[in-house]
Structures are given as structure tokens and as C-alpha cells.
Amino acid sequence: MRKLSLCIAVLGAVVLTSFLSSCKKSEGSGHQAVVVWHWMTDRDEAFQNLAQQYKQETGKEVQFQLYAPSDVYSQKVRVGAQTDSLPDIYGVLGDARDLASFIEAGHVENLTARLGDGPGSWKSNFYDEALNTTYFKPANSFQVPEGFYGIPIDVTTIPFIYNKRLFKNAGLNPEKPPQTWDEFIAAGKALKRTGVTGFVSGWAETWLIYSLATDLAHNLMGEAKVMATHAGTVPYTDPDWVAVFTAFEKLQKAGFIDPSLVTLGNKAAEQAFSQERSGMTFNGSWAVNVYSGMNPKLDYAPFRPPQLGTKFPQTVWGGAGTVFLVNAKSQVKDDAIAFLKWMSDKKQASYLITATKNLSAVKDASGDGVAPVLKQFADLMRNSIHPNRFAVSEDPRVQEAMTKGIQSILIAEKTPAEVAADVQKAKEKSKSE
């Protein structure tokens, strides 16, 4: 009996020891696969196909591992960084501040030398807007060494989108979307009169609100003033900012928005728009893929966020999309970079366009059978802005005060002036730390 107890105890200890040792990252094995973490459920199949094709061509194994939804993925990547267990290739969801913190901690390889320069270089494959989302200028505010830190795979734009059939039903010109905020309000009212919702969007996801607010701000006051606000030299109580918030108040007062707008997730908003319950929406170019799955007959087109001012150009969030980073501590760094180079080749990039209906970051790539509407999204890339390219990033707490405040305006709970004061208060608090 005593021997039996001892055997069981020793066995238990062995099992525990082997469990704990299995938690350690495997090292030193002869041939290691390149491991890629990603969050894109809609692109996973295409990535797996590419990995298979790569193995056939080179004999080298690449494992794409999907972690979704995106907030779960974000947390996994952070834990990976804290425990030094990041894969060979991964992406960081967030703005330049987040990317900078990964770089500072030594988790991201500087790819400037690998990308090269001039005609025929790897760098020349990409659209500048796409590649620049991973570029840190010399003497940047994050104190990150200058360089390119990622490889863009696809890019997105986040414009307004309208339903041509519903526009026609409402007596609006289906080939002429609204250009100004007032035209947008008038179009929404006309749509509402026909029994559909004028505008829907997933504004429970506050980054969409922030995207539109920064578009309107750039259009009304120009990039320099927006950056000055981020830097703290222009207050959010400035009349231009109050005018931006007032645009949302006009939207609320017009009475054509989806009543659940501020608590709708983007997926629910995509369903509402694709099922023709709403005439206009604010969504990214990934919607082409989403809408083709939900309603292949949907007749729609994108348009720039309507103008608030005339002094500065209309901007649209764009240029950034999926960016893969190479783990600077990877033991198969060269293999990882070789795979990314292969993946961003014209042939593979074209396959990704066809399979995922996303805009490619690769200049010469073109997909088969891709809806012409995708090209219309691509054309909006001119005058695009993105937080990753902002000279000064805004504190997430200030962003939250702004987006939650805009939600309050949209439910008629706060005035634009009150929201401006709240945002400025959050700004002052963030500046004092």
C-alpha cells in the first residue's frame, strides 16, 4: 500500500513537472515553422491556402493561427509581449502609440533595410499610404528609431456608403451622393419619408464615431489645427470643434437616423444596410466582402464624408489595414521575412483580392471578378488620414470622452458645448499626467 501511494505521488509530480515544462516555448528544434497570429475570420481560409501553396513551392511550413474576435486577439498579443511568447509574425491592433510600445520593448523588427529603396525594391511594391502607416519619422514623439516596422497586406477606407435603389425611390439622384453636410441631412430626410431609415452605422463601436469626427475636423479646420489640439495648444472648446459636435446634433435633430444607432454593433448595422432597411451608412471597404455575402444584389457606392467647411479638403480614414510585423526575437526571422516578401508579391496579392475582396496594399495587384465598387473605394484613398500617420496621437481617454459625448448628443442628452467642455476636461487631465 505504501509503495503504491509513493508510486502515485511520484507519478503526480512527474505529470505536473511535464505540464509546467510544456508551458515553456520550444527551442532549438531542427526545422521550425513560421507561426503567424491573426484576427481576420473572413480571411483565414485565404491565408491557409497561401500557406499551403508556400509549402508546395518552398517546402517551408507556415502556420496561420486565428484568434478572434479582435479584442480577444489584442489581449492575446499583449500577453504574448509580456511573456515573450509572441509568434514570428503578428499584427498589433491600435494606433501608432500601441505600435511604438511594442517597438520600444524590442518585439518588432525594423524592416527598413530589408525593404530597400528605389525601383525594383520590395518597398516599391507598396502604395506609399499603406507603407507609411508603419513608418516612424526621425525624432518622432514616441522616441522610436526611424524606420518601417511592418508589411501592409491590405488597406481600407472608411467612407459613407449609399444605396442607389433607395436613393432613386426617394427621388434622389442615384449617381450623385451628398457632397455637403446639409445635402446629407436633406437626403436622409427624403429617405425617411419613403419608410426606410436614412442612416445606420455601428456606432456602439466608438472608433467609427472617432473616425467620422476626425474626418469632419480635418475638413473644417485643417490638419495643423487638429494636431495642435492633440498637442494641447488648441482647446476642444474652440468654435471649430464645437461646430464638429454640432454636426452630430443636426443629425440627431433631423430624425432620420436608426433609433438604435448608438448601441448597434457594426455587424448589425451591416445587416440593416445590406437588407435595405437603411439608405446610407458609414463603414469600411471591408463591407464589399460583407455585403456580397449578405445581399449580392445590393446596388451601392461609397462617397466621401460630407463637407462641413470649404477651406480644407474632405478627408477619409484610409491607407491603413492589415499590417504584419516580424518579431525581432524570432528564431526564424529570415524565414518570416521571406514569407512576407512572397506573400506581398503581385501574384499572391492578386489572389488575396479575389478571395477576400479587400483593397490590396500592393500596387500592381488586381483580382479576378472583383466588384467595380471596390475600385470606387480605392479611389477615395486620395486625401486619406489615419491615426497611425497623425503627427501627434490623441490620448485614448480623450477619444473616449469625445465619442461617448457624441453618443450623448445623438440621444439628445448633451449639447455640443457641454461635450466640448467634457472633452477639454479629459484633455487637461491627460496633459497633467
Next chain:
Amino acid sequence: MEQRAAQAKKTGSFNWQMASNYLFVLPALAMFLIFNFYPYIQVFYLSVFKWNGISMHKTFLWMANYKDILGDNPAWWKSMRNAAYVTGLALTFQNGLALVLAWLVDRDIRGGQIYRSIFFLPPILSGIVVGLIWNWIYQGDYGLLNAVLIKIGLGDLTHAWLAESSTALTALAVVHMWKGFGWGFIILLAGLQGIPRELYEAARVDGAGESRIFWKITVPLMIPVFILVSVLTVLGTMQMYDLVIVTTRGGPGLHTEVPMKRILDEITPGSRVGYASAMGVVFGVVLLIVSVVQIQLSKWFKAE
């Protein structure tokens, strides 16, 4: 075995039996230390730093995070009030309903087993699925609830239930209670079935009515179960998260913000892991105090 252990202690000789006993405990102890004790200590440690969760550098702040949470973070306290409101509703309506249904099923009604399965269905559904279903029910323009209200001539009562400040939190609480009452139901039913039937029979023989039996026999004997259910309700409700993410994401404004979401928002996208850790500590202390008060109150009721 105790004799042998005492003897070994006395003689100072090594006892294999005792050693193997400790080895049996070792895996559980190691698991506890690694997965429970160490994280607690680490959260306390991180809570006094400014740290983005990635950087190699942490800035020691001493109690600054706590000072800010306690004195200058209205959004956090709004989320605590929201969670307390939902908890209050859950303690009364959710547990009240669970008790009534458990009491009815305990009375050997026809089809009791079927009811038991039906009532336990919501808790085993994923919070995400439940949230999506109720999103559709509550939707302002094409939701089921508004459609029914219009159909029965109560069109004036329609709302965008989750998007209006006056209804959002209560609407969310209803979903939470619908999803959660099955747990209370099962525990309370088990408690009711544990009460010896002879007590009821004896009371009836003595001429006690159903109401008197309920208040004088059922309630006193169920107090330990009530304590368990209410503690679990408080802890479960205060920590609600998934339903909020699927239905409202804390909106409109801050009307459905809850503490767990605030803590996670500080980590992503806030990148303030030290501050989030301090929030976690404050939240843990609040829950601990509430649970202790609850248990003491329940003990007092039992003594009364």
C-alpha cells in the same frame, strides 16, 4: 495513520507515508500558487505603477492610481452604480422569480422535469448568443418587442430600448436576469428538496396553513441557500461583461458601463495596465466588503 504520523514525529524518523501524503497535495498547491496566489500578488504590485503593459519601463506612482480612481474618475463610479442597480434588480426580481418557480416545481406539479430543463436553458446559453437574440428583440425600428406593442395597440410605449438613456440599463438588467435566474432556480430547488417532508406533514397535522408553513418552516431552513444564491448573484452580476459588449458596449454614453468593461478598456485601448490593476484591486475590495456584509446580515436574520 495519525498514530503512525505521531510516532514518526516523536522518533524523528522519516515517514514515507507522510511524505507521499504531502506529494499528493503538491499538484493542487502548485496550481493554487501559480494560478491564484501569484496573480493576486502581481495585480497588487502592478497597481502602484504607471505601465502600458508592453514597455520594459514601469514608473512607480505609489498610491496615485488609487487616488485618481477614488477621487477623480466619475466614469468608474458610474459603472459601479450601474452594476449595483442591476445587482439590486437581480437580488429581488431574479431571485424572487427563481424562488417562486422552484417552490412550484418542488410541489410535484405535472411536467416538473420539463420545466426544470426549460428554466435551466438560459444559463447554459452563451452570453454572446443571448445578447444577439435580445438585441433583435429590443431593436428600435424592427425589434420584436416594439412590433408586439404596436400589434396590441400600445404603440405609445415603443422605445429604442437599448439606445435610450431612460431604458438602456433596465433593459440590459432584464436580459441579465433572464439569463441568470436558472442558476438560482436550480440551487433553490435543491435546497427545497433537502427539507424533510415530515416537517411539512407534521405542521399540516398541527393545522398550519400553507402560508404559515412557508414562513415558519421553508424560509428558516432555506436561509443558508438564500445566502449562497445571493452571494453568487452579487458576484456574478457585478462582474457582468459579455452581455454588455454584445448589446450596448457601455452606451449610450456611460449609461450601461460596468466595472469589468472599464477595467478591460483601460488595458485595451487605454494601455494603462497599472491603472487597470488598481481598478481591479478596488473592485475586489468592494466585492469583498459587500459579500462579508451580506453574510453577516444573513447570519443575523438566521439568528432572529
